Each structure stands twice: as C-alpha cells, then as structure tokens.
Amino acid sequence: MSAIASLFRNDYGADGFRTCSVTGLDVHRSVENYVKLFGLTAVVALAVGGSFAFSVAMTRWEFVGLLDPGSYYTHLSIHAWNLLVFWMVFMEIAVLYVGGPMVLGRALPLRRLATVGWITMVVGAVGVNASIWLAEVPNEAPLLTAYVPLPVTPWFYGTAIVFLLGATIAAIPFFATIWSETRDSRRTLPLVAFGAFITGIIAVEAILGGIAAFAYALAWRVDLIAAVDPGIYRQLYWIVGHGTQQINLLAMITVWYFLTHVVGGAVVISEKVSRTAFILYLFFINLGAAHHLLVDPGVSAGWRIWNTSYAFYGAAFASMIHAFAIPAGIEAGRRRRGQGGGLFGWLTSAPWRNPVFASTIFSIILFGFLGGITGVVMGQIQVNMTWHNTLATVGHFHATVALGTTLAFFGLVLFVIKTMFRRDFVSDTLATAIPYAYGGAMSVATLMLMYAGILYGVPRRTAEVVRNIPGSEFNLSAAIPIFMIFGVFALLAILSGVLFVGVSVGSLLLGDRLPDGDDGGMLPEGGLHADGGEPIHAVELRGTFTLCLVFLGVFAAVYVLNWYLLTQLWSIGA
C-alpha cells in the first residue's frame, strides 16, 4: 500500500503547485494525481485486453488454433472492449486533464466529480467485462458492436451505458476549466489545450450516440419495446463505435503536438493552419461514422458519399495538414537551433534513444502510412465492398489504434513516469527498445491482416475459415503463408506489449526517484525554448515537404491499386 501511496507523492509548495523540470508548467497536485489515477487504470485495461490479444491471435493463426468457437468470440469481445475502449478512454480523460488544467496551470476543479466519474467508469468497465465473461445461452458474445437482433445480455448494454456516463462525468472538470479560463477574457487557448477542447466536444457527441444506441437495444432486451430495427441501431451505434476512434485520433494528435514539442523541441509553424485543421475535425470528422454503413441496405448513395467523404474530405484534408505541420514543427525547431543540416539531418540527429520521442515519431509515421491511407481508401463506397468485414478492416484499425494511438500513449505513459511519477526507468535499454520492438512487430502483423483480407478475402469475426470451413470442401488455404508470418509477428507484438507494461510497472515500483530539477533525459538538446534563429515561416522545410510528397505518392499508389482490384470484378450494382 505504501508503495502505491508513494506514487502519488511529490514535493509541492504551500499552494499545492510545483514547477515541472521538463515542461516548465506550474503543476497542481490535484491535476497530477488524477492524471496518474486515470493513466494507471488505463494501463490495467491495456494489460487485460493485451492478454486476450494472445488467445485471439493464436486462434486466428489456425496453425495453432488455440480456442474453440465457443470461447473465441468471448475472448474477442474482451480484447476489443478493453483495448479499443477502456485503455483508450481512461487515457483520454488523462489527456484532457493534461491538455486543460495542467497546460493552463490550474488546479483541477470539481474533484469530487472526477472521482465519481472514475468510479463510474471502473464500475462500467468491470461490468462490461463480467457481462461478456458470464453470458449464457441463448445470449451471444457482443464483440465490439452488439448488433441487434443477435441476443446479447442486457447487462452488457446496461454496463456499457454506465461506462459512457462515467466518462461524461469525468470530462466535466475539464470543460469547467476551459469555461472558467475563457469566459471573461479574450484569452486564446494554447494549441494543446485547444486540441484537447475539440477532442472533448467530439467525445461528448460520440458518447451521446452511444448512450442512445445502447439504451435502444437495452429497451428491446428488457421488453420495453417489442421490436428493434437493425439499420437504426447501426446508425446510432456507429456514432460511438466510430466516434470513440475519432476521439483517439484527436487525442493522439494533441499528444503529438505536446510530445514533439517537449521532447523534440518542435515549434508550431502556423497556429492558424493547425487550429483550422482542428476546426475541420469539429465539423466533419464524425460524419465518418458512415464508413461502417457503406455496404448496408437502405441508405442512399448520396447520403453515403457525402458522409463517408466527411463532406468533400474535409477531415482527411485536416489530417493531411497535421501530417505536414507536426514534422515541420520538429524540422523548424531543430533547424533554428542549427541541429542537423541537409535534407534530413534534423531528423536523423533527433533524440532517437528517448523512447518518448521514438514512440511519438513511429506513431505519426505508422498512423499516416498504414492507418490513414487505408482508412480513406476503404472509405470510398465502391472500394469498401472489397474491404468490409474482411481482415483488411481489422488491419486498418490496428494501424490506427494499435499502432498510432497506442504508440503515442506508450510515449505519454513513459513521459508521465519520468515527469509526474518522477521515476527513472528500471532499464534505459529496455525502455528504448519498446517503440522499436512494438512498432516493428505490430506493423508486420498489421500488414499481414491487410493482405489476408484484400488479397485472399479472409473474413474477420470467425474462429476458423482459412484451413477449414466446417461442412464444406472450400477453404481459404492459399492464405496460410500470410498467417504463418502474422502469427509470429503478432506474438512478438504481444511480447513487446508485455515489455511496455513490465518497464512501466517496474519503473514505478523499483525505479530510482529522480532528484528535484532533474529532467530525466527528457528535454531536447539545447533546452525546451531556443531563442533567436530565423522566423519560422522563413525556415526551409525541405525535409518535411519531401516526406509528405513520399506520403502522397504512397497514398496515390495504394489508391490506384485498390481501384484496379475493384474494377477487375464482375459487374455489380445499379
């Protein structure tokens, strides 16, 4: 107990504030402790969901074929809910508290609500896990979606609503901070706080949709209403199903701006452009919920095209803005300090041994190249016919969430261990290895999922199909080699996840306490703020521009390839 209590202790002044030796922010005890609380809870959810990744991956790798179908769908549901929802949302509440009161140098207001929110979220999360684990015939495992009218226990819908309510309550102290900071002044929020604010709004939209969807299904399961419409449920469900992943996106981008600045010395190259991109997200990103309804009956082509494109790709345009602005921020920051010449010297000379920096950069690159491109391509209604419910879709969202957001959050947790828990890593070598091992292994596993889905049409959500389809001569055994690679790299990715949890927990319990004023090796060379240098708009951003042109080239190649495959098909549709 005392070991845990000591995690929540730091040297604060009489007013409860201390100055962070890395960011220079005035940090109040209340904010810091709640960030720790939500962050630690998130890591617990990561450990639970990650454990189930093992049984899920080892079942899909039919060479091993670990679970029978009776258990597989239960394990898959627990894997999905803990990693796609609980690990993410607990971290995101922590991100809101960092982006709001911590960046603004305030105490956390309404702490009781934060506590009530945390307790409600934990009750909801434990309840969802229990309802999945204890479900009995005729109830089926819900997977992530709990599509009606497949019978799912009403306890599942009920506890999912409790979790969403808890997240809403936990977000209130953040909104209260933003409100009190901006109400009477003409203050313009710092970019990180602004990003967190937009994230919060997107989150509330998603949560309202989720409560509506689950309440609708719950009312049907407890016989308050006689019938339920699968199409309406799907529309409501995907407000939260896709919406939570948009929260992940915005939280991740906010973390990118934050961490590239504090550990990489990045500057904001244009407040106007970056903020406009966040505003585009605010208006358009949630239209992306339609991505899941592109091959559904009953929705018109016009509705699908408008929504899937986020209104003329307004949100994809916004992502491409961040894709330039964030690396350009690093390039500008480092060039102005004279760190690194040539085209990519600023990048190659960056602090790659700092796992916080490496996690963030890998998150940016892998999210963009693997997750972002595939998301837009599969989001075109015609191409979606070849991606929908195949393992390629699973590959896409492992690229966005398991690579992009998870790597960014790995970086953030490691940063919090140094700066808020004030602990040194138990092993710098192991800590440094985390982003390389996890990013590398997970990238290969993700690519194999995409290949299996697109090139062999292997479906998702099934316990076996590649080596055997029971009752049929047919199978997809041509995909076996792909799965041999997938299985090995999925195992390596899971081991890398174990490494992350091990280093994190080990550092918290056994790591040396950092002396006051020690930056723990987090600060960029030359300190956080470098004075002088040429104006940002005049810095030659050649490296970033080149990287972005490569990105656009890959985007175009993947786009053309997918369309080529599609047009080889027989004639379909009116």
Place this chain on the structure above:
Amino acid sequence: MSNPLEDPDDDWWNSPINRRESIWLGLAGAWSLGIFTWMAGFTQFGDQNPIGTTYDVDPDRYQERVGEYKEAAEETEDGLVPPGDDVYVGAMRFNWDGLPVVLEAGREYDVHLGAYDVQHGFSIRPEENLNKQINLQVFPGSEWVIPMTFDEPGTYHIVCNEFCGQGHRTMHGRFTVVEG
C-alpha cells in the same frame, strides 16, 4: 516563437504561412477534391457500385417469398436454376437459403439479399481467384436488390462474414456460373 503550451501571440491569425506548407495545402486539397470526384463519378460510369433498391419486408414474409421462388426454380445437381432473372438469397443461422444456385455467365440477375433472423454478411469470391471478392451486409427486415452480371464461368463461394452466433463459421453457399 510559437509553442503549443502557451497562448499564441495576439496577431497569430495574421502570421505568414511557410511557403512549403502553402504548397502542401494546395496539394492535399486538390487530392481531397480529386478522390471525391472520382468516387462520386464512378457511381455514374463505373461497373462496381454497392447500390440497389431496398424494400422493407417482414422477415417471415421474405422467407415465404424465398420459398415460393424455390418452388418455381428448377432443381439440378449443382443447385437451383432460377425461373427468371431474379435470384433470392435468404440468410439464416447458419445456412444460405436458396443456395446453391446455377447462373449463366453474361446475364444480368437481380440478386435479392435478406435475412430471417439476425444480421449476416454476404461475402462472395470465385474459387480460382480469391482476391476477387466482395462483401455486402444483410439485415432482417430489408430486402436489398443488387444487380450482378458474372462474366467468368466457375464456382463462386459465399461465406458469412458478420458474426451471427456460434455456428457462424459453417455458413457456406455456392453460385455455379455456367456458359450462357
């Protein structure tokens, strides 16, 4: 100097934008509009669109309709030969009612997709070429009529790719396409 943890300067809106960022904005914007135009245009000139007419139908009524269709169809060793240009597929736990079916290459059929119980996924590919595959969602309560014309004779396999219960993985059906 602008950093993301501090309030921006008062004139942040008027700060000049780096030339290369401006160029990138143009490229990204053009690409966005370009792929939108292609997707929207393809519904007009393209041959592969997940577009058809949907009718609301009671699942029991749809099952009856598939039954009537099966009565009218000719039974052969390879499956039903539809009486006209309509092909009815009824998804149910854990079977594709109405399949297998024998179709002619080069002839346009209206494929009717509907379910009797829960949601299913209609996932079809030719045996010879697994990367030619498409996937459509199937609901109880909706009858979705999608025209399809198969150019290549051969066996096309259908599996369910939406989780529909414990026996989900056993749902398999066939289209046999013969020379027209």
